[in-house]
Amino acid sequence: SGINGNDGVAPSLDVAVVGGGIIGVMTAIGLRRRGINAVIYERAPTWHEVSAGFSFTGAARAWMEQIDPALLELLGSISQKTDASSSNAYWNGYHPRTREEAEDASKSLLFRTRTKNLDFWGCVRSQFLQGMAALLPEGAVRFGKRLVSYDDDEQNGKVLAHFDDGSTAEAHVLLGCDGIHSTTRRVLLGADHPACRAGFSHTVAYRTMVPMDVGIAALGNKVARNACNHLGPGADLLVYPVMSGTLLNMAVFAHDASEFPDPDKMTVPAARGEIEQLFRGWSPPLADIWKLYPEKTVKWGIFDLEQNPPPTYARGRACLVGDAAHASTPYLGVGACTGVEDALVICTLLQAVQQRALGGDALRDALTDALQTYSRARLDRGRWIHRHSRDMGQLYHWRYGPTGRDPERMKRKLEENWAAVVTYDVLAPLQPDAVRTGMA
């Protein structure tokens, strides 16, 4: 059946998707393609995403295609592709004393990682979200709807969502795609549960995008085509091309021992002098990198669920999808890719329920079971991602015990982790045997 709704025999399931971020929108598209009536409830007055770069692995693109081939087509049309034979390069940002030395691979390239299916396609977040939004039919999204709570009363055939404007909405299932500070998670686990609060990873980020020629002038030609990361003590600089290679996306990540000034906000205003301070004494290109930032910038606090992971992603007829379930630090670079995996799993499971064309109690039980299967299939994976992502942050910042400053060990560890990221069989836990024995 088409994206506009169910034209098959089974009655359409109604699904409330709370949150119109990357993963909520992708999930809604996948559900609608399966004839399920998904409606997005987004708290913002319109689509909002920052115009920062982010990227998807080859593995995530394969899952995306299964959700809906139109997603891959869209991504392909707006992203900068690194080719499959290319690699991620890790440079020593600290020791080189001259620009020449810093750009000389024989002296300053620490290592490259090559892993099949890791080839990233980089795009601009807001552009991808807008493109996905255009795939949705009229009426599939309600803006200005901030979820405050929901009732999942066994007596009712549907879950009842409450929004801050006093309005309500009913659906057979509620998917919380409401990000790291998820309200759905708070209702699902109870307001006192420790997993309701994201924890500060003690790392921060400063992000910007610059025209490619400016990036090349600052960092040399090595940055022009593929992702590369400059490592050193307590900080790193990640750059990769976006917008058909016309812009260079830049992110400085740094260890920060103190508490984040405002744990309820993701960003605080910052002066670029902070970046200058961070890289004082590093190799010349890094020491000067602050000049590419606007005078007044922002500092992102990096929060995740590593300290207090949710014990389950599902209860009754509600579940958590994307960052709401497993918000991660960005050091593995696959937070959204992991959400893509969630989206495919939940779409697959709900499609199976819909095809059974059940009603009443049988439908409610089937949905509850499906969401438990979802949680079992995703819980270990989500935790693995945020745990190993933190390790990778420490590795980049030369603070990770097992690898220290040894490029060989860093490379081995990274390739081991990347392999686990891109060779994971997302749908395997849904095989009948796995479901029956409860293994995931």
Ligand code: FAD
């Ligand atoms: P969000 O993007 O947070 O969207 C949640 C949505 O829900 C928002 O629109 C919000 O307004 C809405 N919402 C919140 N509360 C409510 C409510 N109560 N009611 C209604 N709506 C609500 N991942 C990658 O795979 N590749 C990358 O290159 C990458 N780079 C990253 C770089 C940085 C610096 C960071 C911080 C993260 C990066 N990630 C990356 C991770 C990625 O950004 C997230 O995993 C992804 O955005 C999660 O999407 P989401 O839709 O689950 O949540």
